[in-house]
Amino acid sequence: MYNGGMIPTKRVRILLSGRKPSVLAFSLEADFRLSGGEKMPRIVGKIVLLIGLLATVGVAGWAFSHALFDFTQKGAGVGLGRVFFFFLYLPTALCVLIGGVLLAFRDRVTENGVVKTGALVVSLLLLLVAAGFTMENVMNNIRYYGGEGALGVLIQNLFFDLPLLLLSGLLFYLSRLGRAK
Amino acid sequence: MVGIFRIEIFAKISIINMSAQKKQMLNSERMPKMNTKNKFLFFMLVAVMLTIQAAPAPVQVSAAQQGPSLRGYTVETISAEFRRLDHFVTFKGEYQVLDVAGARSAGIADVIITLAQDVVEYQNRMREVVKAQDVKDVEELDIPLTEYPLLAEFDAILQDYKPSGQVEPLAPDTHPCGTYSHPVPNYTPPRPYIGWYTNAHNTLVSWGFHQTAGYACGQDPFVPCELDYTRGRGYSGPYGYCSSPRFRDQGSRNAGNHDIWIQYGEPNPEIFSYSWPYWDWGWYVQWWHDTY
Numbered sequence: 001m002y003n004g005g006m007i008p009t010k011r012v013r014i015l016l017s018g019r020k021p022s023v024l025a026f027s028l029e030a031d032f033r034l035s036g037g038e039k040m041p042r043i044v045g046k047i048v049l050l051i052g053l054l055a056t057v058g059v060a061g062w063a064f065s066h067a068l069f070d071f072t073q074k075g076a077g078v079g080l081g082r083v084f085f086f087f088l089y090l091p092t093a094l095c096v097l098i099g100g101v102l103l104a105f106r107d108r109v110t111e112n113g114v115v116k117t118g119a120l121v122v123s124l125l126l127l128l129v130a131a132g133f134t135m136e137n138v139m140n141n142i143r144y145y146g147g148e149g150a151l152g153v154l155i156q157n158l159f160f161d162l163p164l165l166l167l168s169g170l171l172f173y174l175s176r177l178g179r180a181k
Numbered sequence: 182m183v184g185i186f187r188i189e190i191f192a193k194i195s196i197i198n199m200s201a202q203k204k205q206m207l208n209s210e211r212m213p214k215m216n217t218k219n220k221f222l223f224f225m226l227v228a229v230m231l232t233i234q235a236a237p238a239p240v241q242v243s244a245a246q247q248g249p250s251l252r253g254y255t256v257e258t259i260s261a262e263f264r265r266l267d268h269f270v271t272f273k274g275e276y277q278v279l280d281v282a283g284a285r286s287a288g289i290a291d292v293i294i295t296l297a298q299d300v301v302e303y304q305n306r307m308r309e310v311v312k313a314q315d316v317k318d319v320e321e322l323d324i325p326l327t328e329y330p331l332l333a334e335f336d337a338i339l340q341d342y343k344p345s346g347q348v349e350p351l352a353p354d355t356h357p358c359g360t361y362s363h364p365v366p367n368y369t370p371p372r373p374y375i376g377w378y379t380n381a382h383n384t385l386v387s388w389g390f391h392q393t394a395g396y397a398c399g400q401d402p403f404v405p406c407e408l409d410y411t412r413g414r415g416y417s418g419p420y421g422y423c424s425s426p427r428f429r430d431q432g433s434r435n436a437g438n439h440d441i442w443i444q445y446g447e448p449n450p451e452i453f454s455y456s457w458p459y460w461d462w463g464w465y466v467q468w469w470h471d472t473y
Contacts, residue, residue: 066471073399074398074399074400075398075399075470076397076398076399076450076466076467076470077399077467077468077469077470077471077472078399079395079396079397079398079399079400079450080396080397080450080452080463080466080467080470081467081471082396082399082402083396083402083453084463084464084467132403133402133403133453136394136403137394137453137454138454140394140451140453140454141454141455143391144391144411144413144426144451144454145413145425145426145454145455148425148426148455148456149455149456152456153453153454153455153456156453156456156457157453160453
C-alpha cells in the first residue's frame with residue numbers, strides 16, 4: 001500500500017492505534033501521510049470501477065442487441081456470439097470491474113467472508129470451464145480433423161481463455177486477501 | 182437450324198405442288214378427259230407430294246436422338262449439383278463408382294447424373310491410361326472427349342466461363358477463405374433435401390459427418406448438437422483455395438432420424454477445433470453466419 005514513501009504502513013497503523021503523547025507530533029504527520037497515500041488508489045479504483053461498469057453494461061447491451069440471451073435462438077452465428085460474450089467480452093469487462101472494486105473497496109472486501117468464499121468458488125469454476133473447453137476443443141481437433149495443427153489449436157484456445165483465466169486469478173486473489181494480511 | 186431450313190423448303194415445295202394440283206383440277210374441269218401424259222404428270226405429282234410429306238420424319242428422329250443437354254445450367258449450378266453428388270461417388274478399389282439410383286432418389290436431375298457418369302468414366306479411363314502407359318504428368322494425357330458428349334459440352338461451357346468474383350483477385354483485402362469485404366461464398370449456399378434413410382444419424386456419420394460442437398449451433402458448449410452435423414472440407418473460391426477444415430458441409434436431420442438435408446460449403450463454425458487462417462477469422466465466421 002502507498003504510504004507517502006516514508007513510513008511503512010503497518011508501522012503507521014501501530015503508531016495510530018497506540019497514540020502516546022511522546023509520539024503525537026509524529027503520528028499526526030503519519031496520519032496526514034496515510035490519508036494522502038490511501039486516497040490515490042481509491043480514486044484510481046473508483047475510476048477503474050466506473051470503466052468496468054460501463055464496459056459490462058456495454059457488452060451486455062451488445063449481447064441483448066444480438067439476442068444472445070434468447071435461448072430459443074439457435075444457429076452458428078448466435079452460438080459463436082455467446083462464446084465470444086461469455087468467454088471473452090464479459091470476463092474482460094468483469095476483470096476491470098473487480099480490479100476497480102479491489103482498489104476502491106479493499107477493506108470492505110477483506111472483511112466480507114461471504115464475498116471471499118463466493119469469489120473462491122467462482123474462481124475455481126471458471127478455471128474448470130476454461131480447462132474443460134480447451135480440452136474438448138483439442139480433443140475434437142484430434143478426433144474429427146486428424147490432429148491437424150493440434151498444438152496451434154491448444155495455444156489458440158489458451159490465448160482465447162486468457163480473460164477467463166485472468167478473471168479466475170483475480171477472484172482467487174480476492175478470496176485470499178484476508179489471509180495475506 | 183438445318184431442320185428449320187428443310188421444313189421451310191418442304192413447305193414451299195408443298196405450296197408449289199398444291200398450286201400445280203389446283204391448276205390441274207381446273208384444267209380437268211375444262212378438259213373432262215385426261216390424256217396419258219397428264220395422267221403420268223398427275224401421278225408423278227402425287228408421288229412427289231407423298232415423298233415430301235414423308236421427308237420431315239428423319240428430322241424428328243434426329244432431334245430425339247440428340248440426348249440430354251446442359252442448356253439452362255451454369256458453371257455455378259453444375260458445381261452446386263456436383264457437391265450434392267459428393268457422397269454418391271465412392272471408390273471401388275482404384276476406380277470411382279457413381280451410385281446412380283441413390284443420386285436419382287435424392288432428386289438430382291438426370292442430365293447432371295449423366296454428366297457425372299461421364300466425369301467418373303473419364304477419370305477412370307485417365308487412371309487406366311496412366312497405369313498402362315506409366316505416365317508421370319496427367320497433363321500429358323490426351324483422351325478425346327468425343328465419347329463423352331455431355332462432358333464435352335461442359336468443357337465448352339468452362340472454356341467460356343469467367344467467374345464473376347475474379348475481377349479483382351489480387352486486391353489487398355481478399356483472402357482465399359474470405360473477408361468482410363469479399364466474403365466466400367457471398368451467398369447463402371443452398372440446402373437441398375438429400376433423402377429418406379432408415380437411420381439418418383448413421384448415414385451422415387458414414388458420409389464423414391460428425392455432430393457439431395455445441396457452441397457452433399447455439400446450444401450448450403459442452404454438449405454436441407443433436408440434429409446438426411459438420412464435415413470439414415476445403416473450398417475453392419474466387420480468390421483461391423482455402424484449406425480444410427476451414428470450411429464445412431452442414432448436414433442436418435429431422436428429430437425422427439430419417440430425413441437428411443445438406444448445405445455445401447460455408448465457413449466452419451467449429452472455430453476452436455482448427456487453426457485459423459488469419460487472426461480475426463473467428464469474428465469473421467460469426468459475422469458470416471449472422472449475415473448469410
